[in-house]
Amino acid sequence: MYKAQTIQQHFQVSYQYPVIxxxxxxxxxxxxxxxxxxxGSAKAVLVIETxxxxxxxxxxxxxxxxFKVHGLHCEVLVIPGGEAIKNEPAYIxxxxxxxxxxxxxxxxxxxxxxxxxxxxxxxxxxAIAHRGIRLIRVPTTVLSxxxxxxxxKNSVNHFGKKNFLGTFSPPYAVINDAVFLESLDDxxxxxxxxxxxxxxxxxxxxxxxxxxxxxxxxxxxxxxLMEQLVFRCAELHIEHIGTAGDPFEKGSSRPLDFGHWAxxxxxxxxxYQLLHGEAVAIGIALDTVYSRLTGRxxxxxxxxxxxxxxxxxxxxxxxxxxxxxxxxIHPQLFRGLEEFREHLGGELTIMLLEEIGKGEEVxxxxxxxxxxxxxxLLKSSSVFNDNPILIQQSL
Amino acid sequence: MYKAQTIQQHFQVSYQYPVIxxxxxxxxxxxxxxxxxxxGSAKAVLVIETxxxxxxxxxxxxxxxxFKVHGLHCEVLVIPGGEAIKNEPAYIxxxxxxxxxxxxxxxxxxxxxxxxxxxxxxxxxxAIAHRGIRLIRVPTTVLSxxxxxxxxKNSVNHFGKKNFLGTFSPPYAVINDAVFLESLDDxxxxxxxxxxxxxxxxxxxxxxxxxxxxxxxxxxxxxxLMEQLVFRCAELHIEHIGTAGDPFEKGSSRPLDFGHWAxxxxxxxxxYQLLHGEAVAIGIALDTVYSRLTGRxxxxxxxxxxxxxxxxxxxxxxxxxxxxxxxxIHPQLFRGLEEFREHLGGELTIMLLEEIGKGEEVxxxxxxxxxxxxxxLLKSSSVFNDNPILIQQSL
Numbered sequence: 001m002y003k004a005q006t007i008q009q010h011f012q013v014s015y016q017y018p019v020i021x022x023x024x025x026x027x028x029x030x031x032x033x034x035x036x037x038x039x040g041s042a043k044a045v046l047v048i049e050t051x052x053x054x055x056x057x058x059x060x061x062x063x064x065x066x067f068k069v070h071g072l073h074c075e076v077l078v079i080p081g082g083e084a085i086k087n088e089p090a091y092i093x094x095x096x097x098x099x100x101x102x103x104x105x106x107x108x109x110x111x112x113x114x115x116x117x118x119x120x121x122x123x124x125x126x127a128i129a130h131r132g133i134r135l136i137r138v139p140t141t142v143l144s145x146x147x148x149x150x151x152x153k154n155s156v157n158h159f160g161k162k163n164f165l166g167t168f169s170p171p172y173a174v175i176n177d178a179v180f181l182e183s184l185d186d187x188x189x190x191x192x193x194x195x196x197x198x199x200x201x202x203x204x205x206x207x208x209x210x211x212x213x214x215x216x217x218x219x220x221x222x223x224x225l226m227e228q229l230v231f232r233c234a235e236l237h238i239e240h241i242g243t244a245g246d247p248f249e250k251g252s253s254r255p256l257d258f259g260h261w262a263x264x265x266x267x268x269x270x271x272y273q274l275l276h277g278e279a280v281a282i283g284i285a286l287d288t289v290y291s292r293l294t295g296r297x298x299x300x301x302x303x304x305x306x307x308x309x310x311x312x313x314x315x316x317x318x319x320x321x322x323x324x325x326x327x328x329i330h331p332q333l334f335r336g337l338e339e340f341r342e343h344l345g346g347e348l349t350i351m352l353l354e355e356i357g358k359g360e361e362v363x364x365x366x367x368x369x370x371x372x373x374x375x376x377l378l379k380s381s382s383v384f385n386d387n388p389i390l391i392q393q394s395l
Numbered sequence: 396m397y398k399a400q401t402i403q404q405h406f407q408v409s410y411q412y413p414v415i416x417x418x419x420x421x422x423x424x425x426x427x428x429x430x431x432x433x434x435g436s437a438k439a440v441l442v443i444e445t446x447x448x449x450x451x452x453x454x455x456x457x458x459x460x461x462f463k464v465h466g467l468h469c470e471v472l473v474i475p476g477g478e479a480i481k482n483e484p485a486y487i488x489x490x491x492x493x494x495x496x497x498x499x500x501x502x503x504x505x506x507x508x509x510x511x512x513x514x515x516x517x518x519x520x521x522a523i524a525h526r527g528i529r530l531i532r533v534p535t536t537v538l539s540x541x542x543x544x545x546x547x548k549n550s551v552n553h554f555g556k557k558n559f560l561g562t563f564s565p566p567y568a569v570i571n572d573a574v575f576l577e578s579l580d581d582x583x584x585x586x587x588x589x590x591x592x593x594x595x596x597x598x599x600x601x602x603x604x605x606x607x608x609x610x611x612x613x614x615x616x617x618x619x620l621m622e623q624l625v626f627r628c629a630e631l632h633i634e635h636i637g638t639a640g641d642p643f644e645k646g647s648s649r650p651l652d653f654g655h656w657a658x659x660x661x662x663x664x665x666x667y668q669l670l671h672g673e674a675v676a677i678g679i680a681l682d683t684v685y686s687r688l689t690g691r692x693x694x695x696x697x698x699x700x701x702x703x704x705x706x707x708x709x710x711x712x713x714x715x716x717x718x719x720x721x722x723x724i725h726p727q728l729f730r731g732l733e734e735f736r737e738h739l740g741g742e743l744t745i746m747l748l749e750e751i752g753k754g755e756e757v758x759x760x761x762x763x764x765x766x767x768x769x770x771x772l773l774k775s776s777s778v779f780n781d782n783p784i785l786i787q788q789s790l
Contacts, residue, residue: 004415004416004417004418005626006413007416007630008411008412008413009410009411009545009565009636009637010637011409011638011642012407012409013410014405014406014407015406016404016406017404018402018403018404019402019403020399020401022399023399103737105736105738105740106739107740108740128562130561131548131550131558131644132643133740158491159491159492159495161495163526165523165524166523166525167526167562167564168527170404234402241404241406242405243406247408249501342498342500343500343501344525345528346500346501346502
């Protein structure tokens with residue numbers, strides 16, 4: 001046999017980016033954005049979500065004025081956000097054309113202003129153009145400011161699979177502007193809080209206690225509390241990505257994805273009628289009850305979690321959890337476990353709760369116990385109390 | 396003004412992969428490939444270039460037998476290579492569909508067998524599916540075995556721009572099988588040698604001397620010498636990527652791209668009739684003469700470089716170098732400098748030769764001196780001697 005020779009390649013790449021928490025970032029006196037742009041060739045284009053322009057009628061004028069005052073030119077593209085931009089390849093092509101036509105290179109900037117879906121999709125275009133141009137994310141929702149927008153991923157949907165296409169590409173910078181949160185409707189305001197509950201439950205009991213104690217003020221849209229919530233939640237996510245040793249998910253574990261296997265599937269099964277955070281709240285509820293049914297957590301802790309979610313205004317049950325005319329978990333939802341495994345590959349790894357503030361990973365989930373957990377959620381939910389047919393069905 | 400807070404994210408990611416030099420890798424007794432597959436979930440699919448199947452009629456049977464002997468199943472997709480696969484998005488969609496349908500996840504393998512263009516395009520699909528599945532490259536040409544196939548990039552063309560879309564995504568492993576080189580036609584055999592001349596000129600005078608001394612044997616297709624050439628050239632590229640500090644090209648410098656600004660543009664201007672290596676040979680000749688005209692290199696060194704290229708059978712002149720009815724550099728070619736700059740962004744950075752074996756970067760190129768360099772190449776080339784009209788034009 002021919003004797004093979006091998007050269008072993010190995011190197012390290014350092015990544016760093018600031019996550020800035022500010023207000024009114026397009027006010028000319030605010031120098032956060034311009035401070036970043038001055039590092040490079042200063043050429044910049046901006047992509048903004050249609051809904052943001054509609055909620056903030058003066059924003060395009062304000063943006064243009066900002067760049068003018070600072071002596072820079074900035075072209076703007078307005079494009080829809082939400083799951084639509086992730087489902088429709090034509091939008092990605094539109095962003096790529098924008099990058100191409102304005103001759104944005106690896107030392108120029110794409111500033112993306114919008115919710116998590118827009119940032120995912122525009123970030124994907126930025127990551128593949130010229131093998132990666134500089135992306136400045138300006139997340140405009142609670143969810144994107146405290147979770148997805150501060151992370152290292154981007155993606156679009158393909159073949160009907162959520163996030164089938166994407167890359168791991170850290171942004172150049174993230175700027176969270178709290179003012180955008182003021183114009184969110186109640187559903188979107190609430191939705192992002194689910195990720196704060198999630199990360200508190202697996203990492204920080206003090207933070208969970210704080211959320212529980214402040215439910216009413218959060219529901220009354222106290223901005224100071226919301227800014228604190230966003231900051232702590234973002235900080236926990238950033239810390240995890242930076243220190244847990246697997247920022248680009250080479251392994252099979254997704255410790256930040258507590259409650260997410262069911263959430264991803266429910267979003268899809270609801271035809272994206274459920275917001276991500278609403279689906280995550282149900283996913284958290286399901287895996288919390290499952291944790292208890294498999295000997296983790298105590299009963300009081302389960303009540304605390306479910307009560308907190310309900311007090312925040314989340315539903316903890318959805319009809320797609322149960323198979324029709326049955327008390328078993330919906331077969332398509334159950335299949336979500338395998339899809340969740342497949343996305344990372346390797347062994348199935350699901351985060352459960354050992355106690356509030358402490359997660360524990362397991363390698364399998366029981367169909368029977370999941371069905372029991374779903375039934376428990378049905379009985380604990382407002383849906384149950386309002387619907388005699390469901391009561392009858394569950395007996 | 397609102398006081399902003401900042402969280403600074405920073406982390407490092409380690410990359411490593413083996414580059415294996417072997418023979419007959421689909422012979423069941425050769426354990427290189429199977430040794431790699433055993434690290435994962437062992438699910439694998441293979442994409443192979445149409446031309447390889449045509450040159451090696453038994454190869455699909457051999458591949459199927461290889462996996463069967465080792466107790467594995469492996470689906471195969473046959474697809475065209477060359478610039479066609481990089482220009483046509485439908486081929487990327489075909490590879491993505493193949494990945495999707497066979498449920499390849501991040502712990503499964505995509506084995507890509509073909510030349511540089513196929514590896515670029517299939518590698519791109521592998522990099523964006525599930526944010527990156529494991530790619531094993533099996534390069535089949537001199538060029539891909541000694542240069543592109545051992546590196547960290549992938550790409551496709553878009554908006555008529557070469558490599559407009561792509562990512563930096565190190566492969567899981569590279570296996571160079573020397574047997575594939577035996578079936579290359581003379582043009583493709585020769586083409587890859589241009590990258591060895593290139594890297595020798597900027598980094599390793601001993602290697603350049605070795606190539607010059609072995610031109611005749613290489614032209615006579617001595618396999619032992621070619622394997623040595625491929626190994627040393629690959630080694631120099633791997634070493635540079637691993638140790639020069641900028642594997643993902645965050646800066647403006649592309650030290651390995653000596654001769655490439657003109658080569659990229661010439662490939663395109665020739666409608667891809669010029670092979671990459673053929674264009675690189677002309678680009679090397681141009682920047683070598685330019686180096687001399689700007690006070691670098693001595694005249695004897697210029698003769699050595701041009702003689703080596705010509706002895707290997709390369710043309711060192713192409714009609715697209717000169718503007719029609721003029722002795723000035725072709726304006727479209729000159730514009731290639733700006734496109735080269737734009738791809739990386741930042742300041743223009745071009746590698747020239749200080750002496751054989753030692754490169755030197757400059758930040759500008761003179762239109763006048765480039766025109767002189769092109770005229771010099773015209774006069775030094777066989778095209779000139781065979782074409783009285785060109786002689787007349789050049790006087």
